Amino acid sequence: MAADRLTPADQAREAVVEAALQRLGLDTKTRLLAGQDMWTLPALPEIGLASLVMSDGPIGVRGVHWTADDPSVALPSPTALAATWDPGLARRAGVLLAQEARRKGVHVLLAPTVNLHRSPLGGRHFECYSEDPYLTGAIGTGYVTGVQSGGVGTTVKHFVANDAETDRLTVNNVISERALRELYLAPFETIVAQARPWGVMTAYNSVNGTTMTEHHHLVNEVLRGEWGFDGCNVSDWTAARDTVGAAHGGLDLAMPGPRTVYGPALARAVREGAVPEATVDAAVRRVLRLAARVGALAGAEPAVTEPPAPVDGPELAREIARRSFVLVRNENRVLPLKPHGTVALIGAAARDARVLGGGSATVFPARTVSPLDGLTAALPEGALTYAVGADPATELGVDGRGLTLRAVCRDAAGDIIGTRSAPGGLVQWMGSDLPDGVTHDTLHSVELTGTFTPRESGPHTFGIKGVGAFTLTVDGTTYYDDVQLPAEGDPFAAFFGAPVARAEPGLIAGKPVEISLTHVVRLPEDLAMKVVTFALAHRGPRRDPDELIAEAVEAARHADTAVVVVATTDRVESEGFDRRDLRLPGRQDDLVHAVAAVNPRTVVVVNAGSPVELPWRDEVAAVLLTWFPGQEGGAALADVLTGAHEPGGRLPTTWGALADAPVTQVVPVDGELPYSEDLFIGYSAWERAGRTPAYPFGHGLGYTDWAYESLTTDGTTARVRVRNTGERPGRETVQLYVSPAGPGPGPARPARRLAAFATVEAGPGESAEVTVALPRRAFEIWDETAKTWTCVKGSYDITAARSIGDRGLTAEINV
Numbered sequence: 147m148a149a150d151r152l153t154p155a156d157q158a159r160e161a162v163v164e165a166a167l168q169r170l171g172l173d174t175k176t177r178l179l180a181g182q183d184m185w186t187l188p189a190l191p192e193i194g195l196a197s198l199v200m201s202d203g204p205i206g207v208r209g210v211h212w213t214a215d216d217p218s219v220a221l222p223s224p225t226a227l228a229a230t231w232d233p234g235l236a237r238r239a240g241v242l243l244a245q246e247a248r249r250k251g252v253h254v255l256l257a258p259t260v261n262l263h264r265s266p267l268g269g270r271h272f273e274c275y276s277e278d279p280y281l282t283g284a285i286g287t288g289y290v291t292g293v294q295s296g297g298v299g300t301t302v303k304h305f306v307a308n309d310a311e312t313d314r315l316t317v318n319n320v321i322s323e324r325a326l327r328e329l330y331l332a333p334f335e336t337i338v339a340q341a342r343p344w345g346v347m348t349a350y351n352s353v354n355g356t357t358m359t360e361h362h363h364l365v366n367e368v369l370r371g372e373w374g375f376d377g378c379n380v381s382d383w384t385a386a387r388d389t390v391g392a393a394h395g396g397l398d399l400a401m402p403g404p405r406t407v408y409g410p411a412l413a414r415a416v417r418e419g420a421v422p423e424a425t426v427d428a429a430v431r432r433v434l435r436l437a438a439r440v441g442a443l444a445g446a447e448p449a450v451t452e453p454p455a456p457v458d459g460p461e462l463a464r465e466i467a468r469r470s471f472v473l474v475r476n477e478n479r480v481l482p483l484k485p486h487g488t489v490a491l492i493g494a495a496a497r498d499a500r501v502l503g504g505g506s507a508t509v510f511p512a513r514t515v516s517p518l519d520g521l522t523a524a525l526p527e528g529a530l531t532y533a534v535g536a537d538p539a540t541e542l543g544v545d546g547r548g549l550t551l552r553a554v555c556r557d558a559a560g561d562i563i564g565t566r567s568a569p570g571g572l573v574q575w576m577g578s579d580l581p582d583g584v585t586h587d588t589l590h591s592v593e594l595t596g597t598f599t600p601r602e603s604g605p606h607t608f609g610i611k612g613v614g615a616f617t618l619t620v621d622g623t624t625y626y627d628d629v630q631l632p633a634e635g636d637p638f639a640a641f642f643g644a645p646v647a648r649a650e651p652g653l654i655a656g657k658p659v660e661i662s663l664t665h666v667v668r669l670p671e672d673l674a675m676k677v678v679t680f681a682l683a684h685r686g687p688r689r690d691p692d693e694l695i696a697e698a699v700e701a702a703r704h705a706d707t708a709v710v711v712v713a714t715t716d717r718v719e720s721e722g723f724d725r726r727d728l729r730l731p732g733r734q735d736d737l738v739h740a741v742a743a744v745n746p747r748t749v750v751v752v753n754a755g756s757p758v759e760l761p762w763r764d765e766v767a768a769v770l771l772t773w774f775p776g777q778e779g780g781a782a783l784a785d786v787l788t789g790a791h792e793p794g795g796r797l798p799t800t801w802g803a804l805a806d807a808p809v810t811q812v813v814p815v816d817g818e819l820p821y822s823e824d825l826f827i828g829y830s831a832w833e834r835a836g837r838t839p840a841y842p843f844g845h846g847l848g849y850t851d852w853a854y855e856s857l858t859t860d861g862t863t864a865r866v867r868v869r870n871t872g873e874r875p876g877r878e879t880v881q882l883y884v885s886p887a888g889p890g891p892g893p894a895r896p897a898r899r900l901a902a903f904a905t906v907e908a909g910p911g912e913s914a915e916v917t918v919a920l921p922r923r924a925f926e927i928w929d930e931t932a933k934t935w936t937c938v939k940g941s942y943d944i945t946a947a948r949s950i951g952d953r954g955l956t957a958e959i960n961v
Contacts, residue, residue: 151374155447162446163434166193167427175430176412181403184577184677185210187433188403194444198437200301200380200401201250203257204273204289205502205776206509207243209250212574214546215567217512219246219459219777220502223755224259224285226470226773228275229795229846231879231903233288239466240292242457247298253440254299254345256506260286260333263756263799264309264827265809269724272503272755272774276798277828277843279329280900283336290341297450299440301380302337303347305358305369306330308382310812310819312724315385317814318352321821324893326353327928327935328825331364335373344377344436348397350385356395359386365396378436393421398429402577460513460778467775467782472795473768473847474840480747480767482789482849483707489530490705491521492698492741493734494537495713495753498545502774503755505721510570511777517711517751520780524788531705535698536691536737538713538730542609542645542683546570549661549682551596555581558590568594571682573665586676591666594682597658604687606653608661611645612680615666618648621659625649644717645683691733699740708745709787710738713753724812728759728804738762751783757801760840771795789849796846796879796949800829802839808832829950830896844900844949850876855913857946857955859920866946866955867915870908877907880916880946884924887941887958893927895938898950920944925961937961 152160170178174190182188182197189197202208206218219242221227227236247255259270263277275282290300307319307330321330337343346369348358358364359381369375379398386392386400389407393415400406415421434443441448473481483489499516502508521530549571555564564581573592575581580589598620600606610616610630618626626648653659663682702708712734718725729735742748742765749768752758753775763769770793775782785791804810808831809823826834829843850872858865866880885898901924906914922937929936939961947954 155449159435159438159446162443163431163438166195166434166443167431169193170430172416172423172426173410173413175426176416177404177409178433179399179412179426179429180406180409181399181401183404184402184579187399195434195437196442198253198440198442199251200254200256201247201252202506203243203255204259205507206511207246207250207252207255208509209252210579212576212579213568213572214510214570216250216510218509219463220509220511221463222467222470222776222779223272223503223774224275225272225755225798226775226795227289227466228281228285228798229470229472229773230466231281231796231798232469232905233284235466235469236285236288237292237295238457238462240289241296241454242459242462244293244296244298244453245457246459248296248453252298253442254301254436255293256301256303256347258286258289258300259303260337261304261307261309262329262333262827264821265812266728266757266804266807267725267810267812268309268756269311269719270503270505270721271799272719273505273507273721277800278798278900279332281798281903283333286333286337287340290337290343294341294344295450296453297440297448299344299436301345301347302334302343304349304382305334305346306349306364307353308349308351310724311722312813313817315350316817318355318818319821320354320818322824323930324928325821325824329827331368334369338369338373338375344439345380346375346377347380347382348385350382357387359397360388360391360395362395370396376432376435378432389415390420393425393429398432463776464778464782464785467772467779468785468791469794470773470775471782471786471793472771472797472845473793474771474797474801474845475763475766475769476847477767480707480749481770481787483787486526487529487706489521489525490701490708491518491530491532491711492535492701492708492737493711493713494534494539496532496711497534498547499779500713500715500753500774501776501779503719504716507721514777515780517780517783520782520784521709521787523781524784531701533698533701534694535710535741536694536733538715538732538734539685540732541715541717542607542647542685543715544570544572544611544645544681544683546572548599548601548684549596550599551594551661551682553581554593554595555584555589556591556593557588563588571684573678573680575678577676580678586669589667589678591664592678593662593664595662598661598684599658600653600655600686602687603655604652605650606687607647607685608649609645609647609683610663610680611643611683612665613643614668614680616680617662617664619662620649620651621661623651645681695733695737695740698737699744702741702745702748705745707747707749708741709749709751710741711751711753712738714755714758719755728757730758735761738766742766749787757799759803763840792849792874792876793846794848794877796844797841798843800832800839800843801841802832802837806837806839808835808837825894825896830899833897842949842951844879844881844947845951846879846949848876848878850874850910852876852878852948854946854955857944857957859944859957859959861920861959861961863917863919864902864944864946864957865915865917867913868906868908869913870910873910875907875909877905879903879905881949882918882920883945883947883950884920885943885945886938887943895927898945899924
């Protein structure tokens with residue numbers, strides 16, 4: 147730690163850390179760095195060290211149990227949080243997550259994800275904030291500050307350039323030093339400087355030939371050296387590959403334990419002279435510092451002795467959701483809905499809401515409010531009708547609706563050795579998270595057994611998600627008894643692979659049937675991650691799509707307003723794979739075209755975590771983007787549609803057609819992915835290509851109008867005055883963009899870049915003024931020859947605008 151940044155409390159903690167370190171032998175130190183199991187580090191009672199517990203985020207705290215029996219508050223997706231353009235709200239989200247972590251006994255949250263939206267095809271974009279590094283850094287800073295104010299650590303991830311999912315374990319991303327500095331490293335640098343995170347997670351991928359868990363330059367020289375990061379560096383799960391390389395590359399924790407490249411292998415490397423023991427000591431020191439900060443090291447006062455006041459989780463989830471919704475179109479002010487009108491709500495996603503993205507970010511909320519639930523509660527009786535219209539789920543899904551199941555564990559002799567409920571039809575037991583009385587040595591098979599109660603009559607499809615031997619029986623008939631194999635070379639097939647259809651019995655609505663899925667567990671002895679994971683998947687009867695659309699059209703024809711909810715699925719947006727296109731799945735586009743043709747007051751609600759194509763956007767009256775809105779999404783939607791609250795969001799990323807998108811390459815060639823676009827991603831790439839997106843970065847409408855009256859600047863700050871010219875109170879997001887006034891000398895630069903932003907509130911006819919700092923970095927570039935930041939002198943235009951596509955007010959300055 148830098149001595150000039152140490153407070154007296156820091157100094158006291160450091161003394162305890164140093165004393166604890168001196169009492170440990172080499173084998174104990176290296177065992178600590180190897181982890182204990184899937185989510186924890188070993189306790190060391192001899193120095194008063196409790197077992198540190200980590201948990202996935204970023205929209206909730208799952209804890210060590212991946213089950214609906216251990217529910218978590220589910221906030222809106224990170225793209226939604228970024229769409230609020232409010233670091234203060236992000237901080238409040240972090241405070242809530244710290245509260246959740248403490249409730250679940252978690253010390254460290256494996257979040258936030260601050261990689262960039264380099265290409266719209268990135269499959270995990272819903273888990274990242276934005277295409278812009280400045281906005282990402284600001285939201286991430288608020289989030290980290292909030293979590294750590296509750297005494298819980300964060301691990302800012304994935305350091306660095308984990309911007310796509312294809313071959314993410316092995317890909318070598320080839321990036322210029324300038325692009326690395328100005329884009330991909332920039333959010334991490336901001337968060338380290340402004341929030342002092344207690345942890346960072348290094349990515350699977352390589353950057354310019356070196357895997358990130360061994361990247362001495364980026365970890366030791368940049369992250370720790372230049373930026374002064376004093377926290378703990380943990381690998382992404384199973385990312386550490388080489389003992390000596392990881393040690394010299396600055397990796398502190400190789401997770402999950404205990405079979406990693408650390409532990410006995412690291413102790414042996416020290417004894418053989420390949421790794422200095424001082425390197426091990428430095429890593430252990432950082433782990434003990436983390437433990438001291440979170441209150442897990444006896445004798446050290448934790449960094450937070452009085453946690454923040456309790457937060458109402460569902461209420462905050464609802465507030466973030468409505469503040470994140472982006473109204474991108476509202477012709478003839480069709481929104482908010484007129485009082486006393488009738489509404490036809492249409493879309494399978496209106497009934498079965500998708501509130502979060504797929505993969506390791508998944509949590510299980512105690513309740514989920516769908517759009518149908520929210521509008522039913524908000525509108526007068528008789529005002530709302532519902533029609534399915536079209537179903538986005540063209541594949542089997544794991545959602546648990548209608549299932550009442552328990553997991554029964556048996557040994558090789560067939561004797562029951564433990565049970566656990568499995569309400570969602572999903573088993574994901576990681577490490578030591580097994581039912582009471584069960585161990586990996588004794589576990590031979592797991593049976594999901596119970597009943598399924600269909601809500602519709604007809605042929606129901608059941609399938610299996612997982613790898614290995616399975617037996618599936620429905621209503622007394624065995625439909626499958628064989629081995630299900632993974633896709634070739636996919637080590638995470640059991641987690642992220644698609645379910646496979648195995649049975650299609652005819653069932654009667656409301657009549658329960660017995661169901662059983664048995665899996666024979668075979669875990670190799672040398673497997674690093676001891677994980678038992680599989681699921682029972684289901685899809686209801688398939689009705690004729692044209693019939694469903696026709697029913698929806700009739701409902702829309704007889705309503706004052708038609709609200710169509712369209713969505714992606716976890717086979718479109720998830721960790722583990724990238725997107726092939728930006729189209730909505732199923733017949734949803736056909737549905738919107740048909741409904742818009744009969745009702746001029748058609749409102750489309752887009753339930754997607756990242757951009758999708760909207761080929762009907764000029765045919766409908768309004769388009770509202772709701773991201774993955776979290777557990778209270780339906781209630782928040784009702785708030786916004788009825789006008790109880792205005793939609794507060796602005797786009798954190800550009801929305802446009804894939805054919806026009808300037809950056810689309812996410813598939814490596816011969817193991818390499820060149821970032822050939824260099825500095826030009828997001829809105830900078832769209833501007834450079836001379837293409838107009840459907841909706842530009844920063845765009846968003848409220849329920850009132852704003853006039854930008856004045857902009858003044860002294861070169862270091864900008865003062866903007868705006869007036870609410872509408873008839874309702876509202877909130878405006880004032881965005882400041884910096885652009886060189888002329889082409890000028892020197893290297894190529896984006897035409898404009900976001901330099902600052904702030905939100906203001908005002909009533910009808912009232913004005914509001916905001917003063918924001920213009921960061922010096924907005925006028926700097928990374929000089930690859932001098933290896934330093936350099937201010938580019940000259941004239942600049944400062945523009946106060948409502949989006950990157952709005953010219954607003956401009957003032958010229960000289961730097």
